[in-house]
Amino acid sequence: MFDEATHAYPDAEARRHVESLIATVCEAGALAKARFDSDLRLDDKAHGDIVTDVDLACETIIIAGIRALAPTHHIHSEEAGVLDGASDWSWIVDPLDGTHNYVSGIPLFGMIVSLCFRGEPVAAILHDAHREETVHGTRHGPVFLNGAPLPALSPEKPLRSATIGWTQGYAVGDDPTARRVRDRVEANAKRLMATWSPVIETMKVLTGKFGGMVSYDGEFTDLSAARALVPALGGKVARFSRGGEDRRFVVGAAPYVDALLAEIGAVMSD
Structure with missing residues (x-):
């Protein structure tokens, strides 16, 4: 990116x-x-x-x-x-x-x-x-x-052992695609947590407490810090979308991001 x-x-x-x-x-x-x-x-x-x-x-x-x-x-x-x-x-x-x-x-x-x-x-x-x-x-x-x-993000366990944060924009509401993406992530992670506070979730990712986070059409502020700091710890920031939407991101430890993108891609291609 x-x-x-x-x-x-x-x-x-x-x-x-x-x-x-x-x-x-x-x-x-x-x-x-x-x-x-x-x-x-x-x-x-x-x-x-x-x-x-x-x-x-x-x-x-x-x-x-x-x-x-x-x-x-x-x-x-x-x-x-x-x-x-x-x-x-x-x-x-x-x-x-x-x-x-x-x-x-x-x-x-x-x-x-x-x-x-x-x-x-x-x-x-x-x-x-x-x-x-x-x-x-x-x-x-x-x-x-x-x-x-902070040390580099280097997870030793698979995605199914990781906690993943979820954030979405207020305007998303009950968007069916967002629901399918969220359900797919939740089914493949240990736990999906929506704290409604990207600052907390980003800090959890950077300190290794969360394996990553997914942002679905979040606010312009939500992932700005993650986009700057996650790569500094060897992590990954990736967009997912079929239409070029600017605020659909997966961030976190690189293996988890790759695994999440594969799962989300399966949903987005339906």
């Missing part, structure tokens, strides 16, 4: 940018954790999604941090939309991923902040706000969990 010759980027600069932003993302996480299980102001979005005043407050913190760090960078944030800049660098921001979990009192939520070079994710920060854990790194590696380097 990622052609290094075409999309070559300055890795040291990317690392400098994300490392400079970690404290800001953790600040947003601390705010979210402090407000967890408190009274929230809720507003409806499209397709049954919601936004809270905490989403907006976290977004304000993160965008201000990016602007202070790199005022010319383009920003695409889930709530604020597109904030133009004049640079090859851009940021994808989900200031409070897992909002439905958050308002339901389920402690699976956090922040996804991905750095792109000429439109391709090349570095990222993932923050589990409740557990106060942070993963960051660049496509060239290394990738760190709370400052300690």
